[in-house]
Amino acid sequence: MIEKDINSFEQLxxxxxxANVAIYKVAQTREAYLSEKTEDEVxxxxxxxxxxxxxxxxxxxxxxxxxxxxxxxxxxxRLQKRFAKKHAVFGKTFEKITTYALATSEENLRMxxxxxxxxxxSCGIVPSVIIAVSEDFDIPEEKQINALIIAGEVGxxxxxxVSLAGAVAGCQAECGVASAMSAGAVAYLLGGSTRQILxxxxxxxxxxxxxxxxxxxxxxxxxxxxxxxxxxxxxITAVELALADIESxxxxxxxxxxxxxxxxxxxxxxxxxxxxGLAKTKxxxxxxxxxxxx
Amino acid sequence: xxxxSFIDIITPIMVGPSSSHTAGAVRLGLLARNxxxxxxxxxxxxxxxxxxxxxxxxxxxxxxxxxxxGLAVDDVRIKHVFDLPEAKQIAYEFEYLEDFNRHPNAVxxxxxxxxxxxxAGDSVGAGEVVIRKINDFTVKFTGKFNTLLLVxxxxxxxxxxxxxxxxxxxxxxxxxxxxxxxxxxxxSMCICLDGELDEKILKLIEGIENLYLVRYVKKLEH
Numbered sequence: 001m002i003e004k005d006i007n008s009f010e011q012l013x014x015x016x017x018x019a020n021v022a023i024y025k026v027a028q029t030r031e032a033y034l035s036e037k038t039e040d041e042v043x044x045x046x047x048x049x050x051x052x053x054x055x056x057x058x059x060x061x062x063x064x065x066x067x068x069x070x071x072x073x074x075x076x077x078r079l080q081k082r083f084a085k086k087h088a089v090f091g092k093t094f095e096k097i098t099t100y101a102l103a104t105s106e107e108n109l110r111m112x113x114x115x116x117x118x119x120x121x122s123c124g125i126v127p128s129v130i131i132a133v134s135e136d137f138d139i140p141e142e143k144q145i146n147a148l149i150i151a152g153e154v155g156x157x158x159x160x161x162v163s164l165a166g167a168v169a170g171c172q173a174e175c176g177v178a179s180a181m182s183a184g185a186v187a188y189l190l191g192g193s194t195r196q197i198l199x200x201x202x203x204x205x206x207x208x209x210x211x212x213x214x215x216x217x218x219x220x221x222x223x224x225x226x227x228x229x230x231x232x233x234x235x236i237t238a239v240e241l242a243l244a245d246i247e248s249x250x251x252x253x254x255x256x257x258x259x260x261x262x263x264x265x266x267x268x269x270x271x272x273x274x275x276x277g278l279a280k281t282k283x284x285x286x287x288x289x290x291x292x293x294x
Numbered sequence: 295x296x297x298x299s300f301i302d303i304i305t306p307i308m309v310g311p312s313s314s315h316t317a318g319a320v321r322l323g324l325l326a327r328n329x330x331x332x333x334x335x336x337x338x339x340x341x342x343x344x345x346x347x348x349x350x351x352x353x354x355x356x357x358x359x360x361x362x363x364g365l366a367v368d369d370v371r372i373k374h375v376f377d378l379p380e381a382k383q384i385a386y387e388f389e390y391l392e393d394f395n396r397h398p399n400a401v402x403x404x405x406x407x408x409x410x411x412x413x414a415g416d417s418v419g420a421g422e423v424v425i426r427k428i429n430d431f432t433v434k435f436t437g438k439f440n441t442l443l444l445v446x447x448x449x450x451x452x453x454x455x456x457x458x459x460x461x462x463x464x465x466x467x468x469x470x471x472x473x474x475x476x477x478x479x480x481x482s483m484c485i486c487l488d489g490e491l492d493e494k495i496l497k498l499i500e501g502i503e504n505l506y507l508v509r510y511v512k513k514l515e516h
Contacts, residue, residue, distance in 0.1 A: 004297070027300055031300055042301070046304065052368075067311070067351070068352075108311045109310055111310055111372060112309065112370065112373075113308070113310075114310050115304065115305065115306070116308055116313045116420070116421065118420075120310050120313045121312070149300065151303075151304065152300030152303045152304040156300040156303050164420065167398075167419065217351060218351070219311070219351040219352065220310075220311045291351070
């Protein structure tokens with residue numbers, strides 16, 4: 001039987017339990033059924049995204065070209081130089097995650113090719129953790145595809161309740177959700193059970209409620225680019241806690257309810273309109289005046 | 295509850311930096327190009343509100359032109375579109391306007407050439423777009439479905455004549471939208487389809503009396 005009505009994490013958990021299969025399997029069977037494709041066709045689409053993510057990392061690591069505005073674009077190079085001289089205290093995987101996230105995010109703002117996952121502004125988070133962890137733990141491609149499916153399924157279920165757009169629900173719904181998707185993907189890559197995977201999602205999401213979207217000059221640059229490596233690492237913290245069976249006291253579906261409510265209560269001035277927060281600091285206004293030559 | 299897809303969350307593969315301001319702009323350009331369906335001498339792009347204000351930093355102007363020239367959302371040439379040979383073969387101009395009656399990310403395409411045409415659309419978020427107007431007619435299509443657009447004289451039986459041909463091919467209609475200027479004057483029909491129309495059925499549709507314009511706009515790949 002194909003379970004196609006999966007609109008909450010509880011339903012997802014139960015579908016996995018009843019069929020005794022992993023999250024990615026339930027998700028890919030459902031997707032194939034609803035889109036009238038074979039499961040292999042679905043996995044091929046996912047592989048195309050995975051390949052494009054890897055290409056964006058490779059290209060981004062080699063570039064220091066600035067964005068159209070000239071405000072960002074050379075930080076990944078700085079970070080790589082630092083790690084070449086002195087290794088990160090948290091080790092090699094941390095170095096990869098942070099540089100890959102910056103590489104992708106900077107590639108995005110210089111009009112390079114990226115995967116909007118779930119959005120362009122948050123495009124560095126999911127790829128950085130999946131690629132870095134897979135490299136360092138010798139994880140085969142098929143499992144990487146499974147991990148990306150899990151990330152997508154997490155994002156899909158959240159998007160049933162909350163539109164994944166800064167203008168609607170703030171950055172908690174863009175980079176925040178990307179971090180939650182990443183936590184689910186990495187918990188899977190490191191051998192987590194269905195319960196642990198969903199718990200990693202819950203822990204990552206819970207800790208990012210209220211994150212606003214206040215981009216300087218209305219561009220996907222400040223604070224978006226640097227937020228990507230931060231929230232990629234944030235996902236790993238959630239995974240480590242979840243794999244230790246530290247449980248979120250608030251169930252995941254209720255956290256998504258809180259995400260939705262917080263998004264609604266958040267002032268419109270802090271939802272991608274650049275009318276408050278970082279976007280209206282003295283320095284931001286000066287940058288705006290310079291850029292738009294008012 | 296709508297039947298959502300996880301593929302939508304982990305796609306599209308696109309050129310940055312913004313799904314609404316860059317990828318959305320390309321998709322609007324592609325749809326407008328397919329609606330115009332001819333070689334324009336000149337295209338004027340009117341960017342409104344957020345498109346006008348932050349378009350420079352997001353490459354919205356490049357995206358719109360790239361779409362009109364037929365480049366896909368993941369084409370890395372978009373960044374240098376102004377230098378492409380295709381871009382040098384047509385005249386184009388950008389106008390930046392404020393109009394709060396329009397969507398924050400609204401754009402008008404004004405095509406001039408052997409045929410003049412006005413197309414307006416919005417980039418509604420996450421790369422999704424809607425074409426709202428063609429000339430004076432209200433339409434509504436997103437590029438997610440193969441779409442049949444008709445402008446015709448408002449006479450009885452037009453809808454049934456067109457839909458009968460579609461039904462004979464066993465193609466399901468996802469949505470149908472009609473509008474008219476005045477009774478007996480110009481009218482428009484916008485039909486989104488679950489299937490594909492072939493050349494043969496398009497010829498039959500073109501043969502219907504009282505039609506002024508027929509366009510079959512295929513769904514966008516990305």
